[in-house]
Amino acid sequence: MGESWIKKDGPEGDIVLGTRIRLARNFAEIPFPAVANREQARQVLQQAKQFPSSLRQLTNVKFYELAEVEELERQILMEKHLISPEHTQNTNGKGVIISEHEDISIMVNEEDHLRIQVLFPGLQLKKAWELANQVDDLIEANVKYAFDPDIGYLTACPSNVGTGMRGSVMLHLPALARINQLGNVLRSVSHFGLVVRGLYGEGSESFGNIYQISNQISLGHSELDMLDHLAKVAEQVINSERQARQYLLQEQNRTASEDQVYRAYGILTNARLITTKEALKLLSTILLGIDLALIPDLERCSVKELMVEIREAHLQKIMGQSLPPEERDRLRASLIRERLKR
Amino acid sequence: MGESWIKKDGPEGDIVLGTRIRLARNFAEIPFPAVANREQARQVLQQAKQFPSSLRQLTNVKFYELAEVEELERQILMEKHLISPEHTQNTNGKGVIISEHEDISIMVNEEDHLRIQVLFPGLQLKKAWELANQVDDLIEANVKYAFDPDIGYLTACPSNVGTGMRGSVMLHLPALARINQLGNVLRSVSHFGLVVRGLYGEGSESFGNIYQISNQISLGHSELDMLDHLAKVAEQVINSERQARQYLLQEQNRTASEDQVYRAYGILTNARLITTKEALKLLSTILLGIDLALIPDLERCSVKELMVEIREAHLQKIMGQSLPPEERDRLRASLIRERLKR
Numbered sequence: 001m002g003e004s005w006i007k008k009d010g011p012e013g014d015i016v017l018g019t020r021i022r023l024a025r026n027f028a029e030i031p032f033p034a035v036a037n038r039e040q041a042r043q044v045l046q047q048a049k050q051f052p053s054s055l056r057q058l059t060n061v062k063f064y065e066l067a068e069v070e071e072l073e074r075q076i077l078m079e080k081h082l083i084s085p086e087h088t089q090n091t092n093g094k095g096v097i098i099s100e101h102e103d104i105s106i107m108v109n110e111e112d113h114l115r116i117q118v119l120f121p122g123l124q125l126k127k128a129w130e131l132a133n134q135v136d137d138l139i140e141a142n143v144k145y146a147f148d149p150d151i152g153y154l155t156a157c158p159s160n161v162g163t164g165m166r167g168s169v170m171l172h173l174p175a176l177a178r179i180n181q182l183g184n185v186l187r188s189v190s191h192f193g194l195v196v197r198g199l200y201g202e203g204s205e206s207f208g209n210i211y212q213i214s215n216q217i218s219l220g221h222s223e224l225d226m227l228d229h230l231a232k233v234a235e236q237v238i239n240s241e242r243q244a245r246q247y248l249l250q251e252q253n254r255t256a257s258e259d260q261v262y263r264a265y266g267i268l269t270n271a272r273l274i275t276t277k278e279a280l281k282l283l284s285t286i287l288l289g290i291d292l293a294l295i296p297d298l299e300r301c302s303v304k305e306l307m308v309e310i311r312e313a314h315l316q317k318i319m320g321q322s323l324p325p326e327e328r329d330r331l332r333a334s335l336i337r338e339r340l341k342r
Numbered sequence: 343m344g345e346s347w348i349k350k351d352g353p354e355g356d357i358v359l360g361t362r363i364r365l366a367r368n369f370a371e372i373p374f375p376a377v378a379n380r381e382q383a384r385q386v387l388q389q390a391k392q393f394p395s396s397l398r399q400l401t402n403v404k405f406y407e408l409a410e411v412e413e414l415e416r417q418i419l420m421e422k423h424l425i426s427p428e429h430t431q432n433t434n435g436k437g438v439i440i441s442e443h444e445d446i447s448i449m450v451n452e453e454d455h456l457r458i459q460v461l462f463p464g465l466q467l468k469k470a471w472e473l474a475n476q477v478d479d480l481i482e483a484n485v486k487y488a489f490d491p492d493i494g495y496l497t498a499c500p501s502n503v504g505t506g507m508r509g510s511v512m513l514h515l516p517a518l519a520r521i522n523q524l525g526n527v528l529r530s531v532s533h534f535g536l537v538v539r540g541l542y543g544e545g546s547e548s549f550g551n552i553y554q555i556s557n558q559i560s561l562g563h564s565e566l567d568m569l570d571h572l573a574k575v576a577e578q579v580i581n582s583e584r585q586a587r588q589y590l591l592q593e594q595n596r597t598a599s600e601d602q603v604y605r606a607y608g609i610l611t612n613a614r615l616i617t618t619k620e621a622l623k624l625l626s627t628i629l630l631g632i633d634l635a636l637i638p639d640l641e642r643c644s645v646k647e648l649m650v651e652i653r654e655a656h657l658q659k660i661m662g663q664s665l666p667p668e669e670r671d672r673l674r675a676s677l678i679r680e681r682l683k684r
Contacts, residue, residue: 255672259614270608272601330597 010122075313162219352464417655504561
């Protein structure tokens with residue numbers, strides 16, 4: 001697997017960490033995964049194994065049967081947002097297809113037979129959609145999807161019926177959090193028919209002031225219309241965050257903002273024990289400090305990379321061993337000190 | 343004025359910052375300061391002006407009329423514990439006599455006509471008492487004290503009648519605070535007829551885990567008996583603090599203790615705004631770290647010195663100007679960064 005989208009910066013990259021398009025697809029005449037028997041699940045997997053050749057003209061992808069992937073590696077895929085938390089558990093009959101640059105992943109036998117995902121850095125909804133669409137077309141050339149001419153694509157959960165599409169943008173909103181406006185802004189997002197989620201999607205907590213905004217329904221509008229709507233609302237949130245950042249830079253607030261950023265730096269470069277949650281919060285503050293040019297000599301990309309490396313599975317992989325929680329906090333602190341000081 | 347006791351280390355100096363003996367004395371036939379008229383207050387001051395010559399055979403002292411001392415300098419004397427907070431206000435008719443090493447100070451027309459104080463680093467109750475006694479004798483050779491053969495020295499407040507003596511030890515108790523045992527230990531102190539006070543005496547808040555323990559009554563026992571009792575209780579508290587420190591060094595607690603100390607260091611060397619209260623708390627943690635050899639390359643005495651320099655008046659003197667509170671927080675942070683990094 002190559003360079004992840006997480007480490008790269010894209011359009012509006014100071015606020016938008018990434019864009020995700022997900023298409024839910026199912027094979028015609030095979031029951032949805034929740035009700036499929038072992039043989040049927042296997043049938044889906046067998047078909048999915050052919051996708052690398054279907055997609056060859058577009059990109060290099062690789063098929064993995066999840067039961068054959070070590071638990072730690074599955075966790076890492078989850079931390080990279082390439083598979084969902086649910087997809088790391090009960091691996092029976094599950095698979096994933098991942099492209100070499102990790103911009104395409106296809107979960108097999110998750111809630112639907114196929115969950116085609118495209119992940120891009122920054123705000124690139126249209127571009128991500130185009131790639132997802134290409135992937136979808138190349139797959140559809142060889143298989144028969146469950147599709148109803150009146151309703152559209154059929155999915156396990158009614159909320160995905162229709163286009164089967166969910167577009168998401170992952171936003172870093174530290175300044176809104178700092179001036180206590182995050183609640184207001186995120187509430188207004190839901191008035192536009194969009195959903196706000198934490199770092200790892202549905203039901204997950206928000207860490208490090210990172211939020212995902214997605215369309216809630218996938219029926220009744222074209223994909224491009226829905227993405228256009230999502231982009232417009234995202235732009236509003238980006239605007240609010242940008243205003244909050246300008247506010248933090250105003251003469252009377254500047255020292256307090258610097259104080260916040262340098263305290264975060266001081267703790268991260270000195271702590272001997274640190275949880276993922278606290279580390280993400282402080283790294284978020286440092287990232288803001290870099291974006292506002294309040295703290296020199298730190299690279300944006302290394303801080304973003306660190307925000308992934310400190311997560312449970314990544315950390316254990318870096319350390320080459322599975323670790324009890326207290327050891328993790330110690331090694332996480334030590335990794336952060338080393339990375340930030342170099 | 344020379345080197346203050348505050349910067350030096352004395353016996354049990356890892357826990358006992360200093361020892362203070364205070365004798366309350368009044369002139370016979372002159373009303374106590376609260377009820378004396380202007381002329382009578384002046385009479386006291388005039389007598390006190392002769393003390394430098396009375397004390398010459400012992401040490402060099404200097405008389406200051408407080409009305410002629412600038413406000414900032416008065417604040418500094420208070421922060422050095424050479425005069426009380428009350429003695430910095432309404433300076434009319436008030437004076438102070440200070441020895442060149444700042445180990446002796448005599449407040450004139452505070453609550454009593456004279457408050458003879460001796461301040462020593464570390465735990466040195468007997469030695470401090472001997473010096474206070476010498477000062478007292480040399481003064482008494484030339485003036486007539488208000489004294490009742492049955493009761494002893496007469497004082498403005500009944501609680502000081504008798505010996506007029508209060509012995510105090512100033513203790514740094516960060517480990518007891520850390521393991522949440524401070525309340526218990528300090529409560530037990532009061533069962534022994536002793537009083538616990540904050541940094542600047544009566545009614546003052548405790549900052550930086552620094553507490554003063556003093557005898558409550560000054561009647562009914564000889565000075566040496568009372569000091570012996572105080573010393574014994576102080577030793578108990580010192581013991582508890584020492585056990586708490588050992589506990590913090592135990593294998594299973596060591597990393598968490600290091601974490602605490604380094605976080606304090608990280609914040610102090612990076613913050614851009616800091617209040618006296620927070621700074622004292624963090625410097626207290628660093629001092630503990632030095633005492634437990636958890637943090638190398640920092641000098642105990644410079645940290646102790648910094649604990650005084652960051653206080654309002656000292657800070658303004660160092661900066662050469664009077665400052666609004668927010669500016670103080672900024673310059674305090676900058677002073678701390680500079681001092682700790684060198």
